Every structure is written in C-alpha cells, then in structure tokens.
Amino acid sequence: KQEVTQIPAALSVPEGENLVLNCSFTDSAIYNLQWFRQDPGKGLTSLLLIQSSQREQTSGRLNASLDKSSGRSTLYIAASQPGDSATYLCAISPTGFQKLVFGTGTRLLVSP
Amino acid sequence: NAGVTQTPKFQVLKTGQSMTLQCAQDMNHEYMSWYRQDPGMGLRLIHYSVGAGITDQGEVPNGYNVSRSTTEDFPLRLLSAAPSQTSVYFCASSYGDRDYYGYTFGSGTRLTVV
Numbered sequence: 001k002q003e004v005t006q007i008p009a010a011l012s013v014p015e016g017e018n019l020v021l022n023c024s025f026t027d028s029a030i031y032n033l034q035w036f037r038q039d040p041g042k043g044l045t046s047l048l049l050i051q052s053s054q055r056e057q058t059s060g061r062l063n064a065s066l067d068k069s070s071g072r073s074t075l076y077i078a079a080s081q082p083g084d085s086a087t088y089l090c091a092i093s094p095t096g097f098q099k100l101v102f103g104t105g106t107r108l109l110v111s112p
Numbered sequence: 113n114a115g116v117t118q119t120p121k122f123q124v125l126k127t128g129q130s131m132t133l134q135c136a137q138d139m140n141h142e143y144m145s146w147y148r149q150d151p152g153m154g155l156r157l158i159h160y161s162v163g164a165g166i167t168d169q170g171e172v173p174n175g176y177n178v179s180r181s182t183t184e185d186f187p188l189r190l191l192s193a194a195p196s197q198t199s200v201y202f203c204a205s206s207y208g209d210r211d212y213y214g215y216t217f218g219s220g221t222r223l224t225v226v
Contacts, residue, residue: 043217
C-alpha cells in the first residue's frame with residue numbers, strides 16, 4: 001500500500017526566506033506526483049504536477065523535484081511571502097489521473 | 113463560473129440519518145472522486161468514477177454509496193450516519209493524459225454527526 005509522508009508537519013519562517021518542504025513515498029511505481037496548496041476552510045489548488053518521467057517542474061517562485069528511486073519529492077519556495085501561508089499537500093497518483101494518495105501536509109506560516 | 117460545485121457547505125446530522133452530498137462539474141471531466149479530510153490523517157479516497165456508469169471503491173468506502181448517471185454529477189450518499197463520519201468532504205474532477213491534465217477540487221462540505 002502506498003504511503004505518503006510529509007516533513008515537517010509545521011513550519012514558521014520570516015518573510016524573504018527560501019524554504020524546502022519534503023515529501024516521501026513508499027512505492028516508486030507512481031504515475032505522477034502533485035503539490036497542492038490548501039487555505040483554511042477552502043478547497044485545494046494544484047501548484048505543480050511532475051510526471052513520472054520528469055525530474056522537476058517550475059512555476060514562478062516554486063520548484064518541485066522528483067526522485068522516484070529514493071521515493072522523494074521536494075517543494076522549494078523562493079523568497080517566501082506572507083501570502084504563501086497555507087497548508088501544502090503532496091499527492092501521488094498510482095495509475096493515472098483518476099485518484100490520488102495524499103500526505104498529511106505541511107502547515108506553513110510566513111511572518112512579515 | 114466553471115468548476116466543481118459542492119452542496120451543502122455545512123450540515124449537521126443525527127446518528128442514523130441518511131443524506132446525499134451533491135457534487136457537480138461543468139468542465140466535461142471524465143474522472144470524479146470523493147475524499148474525506150480528517151485532522152492528522154490527510155485526505156483519503158472514498159469512491160471514484162472513471163466515467164458515467166462506472167464507479168469503484170477507494171480506501172475508506174464503508175458507509176458510503178455513489179452513482180454516476182451523468183458526466184456532470186457524482187453524488188455521495190451516507191446510508192446511516194455515524195459520529196465517525198464527521199469530517200470535511202471534498203469532491204474533485206480530473207482529466208488527463210501525459211500532455212494535458214488537470215485537477216479541480218470543490219470547496220468542501222463540513223459534516224458533523226451528533
């Protein structure tokens with residue numbers, strides 16, 4: 001059974017810092033990996049999706065990497081801002097785009 | 113606005129009652145799914161559908177039923193509500209191949225069973 005773990009569970013940083021969120025998974029046979037953002041009381045917003053054949057994806061200040069052989073992904077956030085405060089979720093798609101296996105998330109607080 | 117619409121946003125049920133959580137999407141996505149989110153456990157898949165008339169169980173299907181008679185709608189039925197079903201429920205629609213893909217989540221239904 002695929003299990004997804006995210007470390008740390010919570011992170012507090014001052015504005016402007018670069019930071020890394022970690023995601024690990026137990027089964028390397030994945031179809032793709034996604035990073036989502038969730039604001040309190042809201043749904044999920046997709047940030048980046050990495051296909052199994054890719055090593056990284058970038059969008060603005062966000063960069064996500066994937067190492068299938070070691071079962072790890074990282075989300076790098078450059079020059080953090082208070083507006084980045086949210087919970088970040090990592091999710092694995094085992095077989096396609098039908099369903100996801102989620103990690104428990106990292107709650108990020110960026111202070112002005 | 114295009115997207116996934118969930119109703120209701122909040123609901124309180126008594127133990128043993130039944131109800132249906134509604135989910136509708138207007139993006140013609142082939143895949144739809146239901147997740148529940150509990151503190152400390154992340155989102156867990158309840159049921160999913162790969163097209164009209166086709167559904168399958170996820171990780172935590174017990175106590176829930178689904179059907180998909182149209183591409184647009186994917187309701188989740190609680191047969192006999194239990195306090196353990198107190199949770200936030202999210203519906204998602206998705207589509208994809210290696211070049212074109214997308215996930216859209218609804219804003220959630222917060223359910224309390226007393």
